[in-house]
Amino acid sequence: MFNDIGPLELVALIVLAVLVFGPDKLPKVIQDVTRTIRKIREFSESAKSDIREELGPEFKDFEFEDLNPKTFIRKQLDNEDLGLKEIRNGFDLKKEMAEVTDAVHSRESDTSSASSAGAAGSSGGRIDMTKKPETPDPDDRPPFDADAT
Missing domain, CATH: 1.10.287 (Helix Hairpins)
Structure with missing residues (x-):
């Protein structure tokens, strides 16, 4: 206590x-x-x-202690009848996260290389502060949703 x-x-x-x-x-x-x-x-x-x-x-x-969610989950994970150990051991979370990270990084490098190849004179994805910013077209407005306001 x-x-x-x-x-x-x-x-x-x-x-x-x-x-x-x-x-x-x-x-x-x-x-x-x-x-x-x-x-x-x-x-x-x-x-x-x-x-x-x-x-x-x-x-x-x-047992009333089984009503505690942590205790309940721990008992269910230790239960061999459900086969949860095989599911838990069936995938490697670190490996999955590494694959996702590699995919994201390769996609970013592909888009940055395409944008640098398309823009002549741009220096490695940097913004040119000497150019005037593009003004958006007034006809190209996002849709208005009256319920959202």
């Missing part, structure tokens, strides 16, 4: 509890807190058993 509390934090909590409740009331407060935690756990366990009884005999081995 308190796995992420360090020793310094625990000492700080104890000192704070002694200051707030005092050394004479502190044991009674600790007993009350532990009793409350115990009752909450008992209530939780009885609720779980009631739900298992209501679900019927086919859900006797049902």
Whole structure:
């Protein structure tokens, strides 16, 4: 329950509890807190058993931890009946990404070489800032969509 509390934090909590409740009331407060935690756990366990009884005999081995999506996926991936290990091992994600990257880079180099060959005097795909920018044709406007505005 308190796995992420360090020793310094625990000492700080104890000192704070002694200051707030005092050394004479502190044991009674600790007993009350532990009793409350115990009752909450008992209530939780009885609720779980009631739900298992209501679900019927086919859900006797049902665990509420299985409702956590990470736990559910982990159990399903470990299940041999589904054959998911073969699917997971059937493709190499790094290899697929490398192929896609190579395809994109080759396409970019093809388009840059075609544009540099078509434009005489252009220096490696750079924009010539001395030329005046082309003005768009007023008849060549994008379509207007009244619903989109």
